[in-house]
Amino acid sequence: MVFPAAGPSRVRIIVAPDSFKGTATAEEAARHLGEGARSVIRDAEITLAPMADGGEGTAATFSGRTVTLPTTDAAGRLTEASYIYDAETATAYIDVAAATGLPAVADKPVPLTGDTYGTGVLIADAESRGARRITLCLGGSATVDGGTGILVALGATPLNAAGYALRPGGGALRDLDYIDTAQLNIPAASLEWVLLTDVDAPVTGPTGAAAVFGPQKGAGPEDVELLDAGLARLCEVTGVDPATPGFGAAGAVPVSLHWLSTMLHGTSDHVIVVPGAPLVAQALGLDEMIPEADLVITGEGAFDEQSTGGKVVGTIADLVAGTGAALGIAAGRVDAVPPRGTLVAELSGDGGTDVATQLREAGARLAADYLRISTAQG
Template sequence: MTHITTVPAPSTKVIVAPDAFKGTASAEKAAEWLGEGIRSIIKDAEVTLVPMADGGEGTSALFAGERITLPTTDAAGRLTEASYTFDASTATAFIDVSAASGLPAVKDNPVAATGDTYGTGVLIADAQTRGATRVVLGLGGSATVDGGTGILVALGAQPVDAAGYNLPPGGRALERLADIDTATVNIPAGSVEWLLLADALVPATGDRGAARVFGPQKGATEEDVEALDRGLAHLCEFAGVDPDLPGYGAAGGVAIGITWLSRLLHGTDEHVRVVPGARLAAETHGLAELVSSASLVVTGEGRFDDQSPEGKVVSTVLDIAAQAGTAAAVAAGAIEHELPAGVIGVELEDNPDTREQLIRAGAEIAVNYLRISTVQG
């Protein structure tokens, strides 16, 4: 008698790698709830959660190290608290601009023209006193368009006008910049190695620049947008920075001020790197390897729009899936930009319960995936 050994079909491997759904769900929660929805349909699914970030809110928390919380100021100059991650073993501080200078803290009274990144500079200075020689700065979710001048002020470099008076905070005043007083500059803090994680690879100025693309989201009027764009252009000219460099428009042009300071202290630009934040997060998680052995990869964000392909999490994950030949899906509150061919898209239902929204989206993605995989054999 012949014995036939049957091998059970392998479980469906699913990678869930979303960004935060800003204001409603962290990347960790979004991944958890999407995964729950997927398992409600594909009972034996082997789901791996890979919360992602692109340099915006939640990026620093993805890295190992001690969480440091301290008093600082928000973009409007009001007292607040903010946290960052310090890894003593590598002398590296992981700091999000959004932690102190983020939009949620001032959304009821936006300060696009007058807000600054001083509070982020406080975190940077604190990290250096703890031994940080490298700062990984997440450039996303800021409420400001100040070209990083608030950080400069916190590190003792004061922008002044032609009469020698201190410029007021914010990007609107940058048109009047004549010089930067460095008499009290914090040399150790300014001399660190900088790795700047751009959430969008946009230039500093122009039609795709910081002011015109992100200014209105931060509450800037049409008049503000024009003034901010002129201010950033003037700052780039003063700093000797090419305004067309990809990523230099992220977080309201923070890379401009940091590049100027680093060059002043080192004499070269070699100590500042601007890289796509989502790509670094993907490399940190080994996402490409995970996706290559998966049946489906699911990503998502609050809104998939024409800014999403500019190096954001969703476009990065979809690129990795396409390279691996793995089926992909996107969950978003709204899908306003065309998805790549073959990608499953699911918009969240109108429901005040975010958890329920994401569970249902995960379930709908699973149903659509099963339908497509069955049709394709």
């Protein structure tokens, strides 16, 4: 969306934020930040490009028809979830968070028993509608099951040494002996997989899925130790290197899907794991637009050390680097040092001021700061 200039264009501004989780979608954030910038630079040409990084809301950035169906959440409770299906390209865009997201179980987290079965239901449904490729957006999950719930939904059953099916969730994975594929849904399992990550974490270890993200999903220290051991066992059974960057995303979902695809095709060529934000940016044409911009505004709920590790803000910063554009970051909280020369506007956090107003104020401050530095630089 472009806000046309009121007169001859002097300043070209691109507004490309992530969502401010729980308070504003990426679309809302972009609109409010753009309105704030417009209040200061009235003759600017402002392009809104709401972003996503593989987390919640990424699927919606792609074109296609919305499909909604019954499935289960991470706790196994009946729910409804939606995904995007593009019949022209035979591609389904699915957020893991749609069925298996953290908000649905925030009142009672399930770090040891939560599983991704509900996401597998969406995958199987997409294949039945003609999908040949699944673009799976991995952020925002409530689970640390290594994607084994998806395997179960597709007919592959993790078993222990006695031949009994494992209990759902990552807490049982240390007892994994092998995965039975006798009832495998081969058409769904043999799809092309594009796995979009919002982190570059490995599967196990101090920077892995359990240690870093388990506590966010309700795991205590003993739970983290149990989950890490379970994921290590899953990697051993599937032959996946637990140090592989990005394979810790969404509670290590890539582990199971990499194994599944490689097992069926005899090669890993049919499954790729890539950072989601650069792909979304490319789909929006930002790699071409940003070099022509004067100011690029991005943002997220909290700017921290993870922000530059495959997320939206880091991706936009990389695209701005080396161009003539100035970079502005709006954030509800700033917990890390931004790239040198970056303009920063922290939301007021005033409980009496709605988020839309805070975002407009942040957009206005960034625009005013841009005018100051551009004037100083001549």
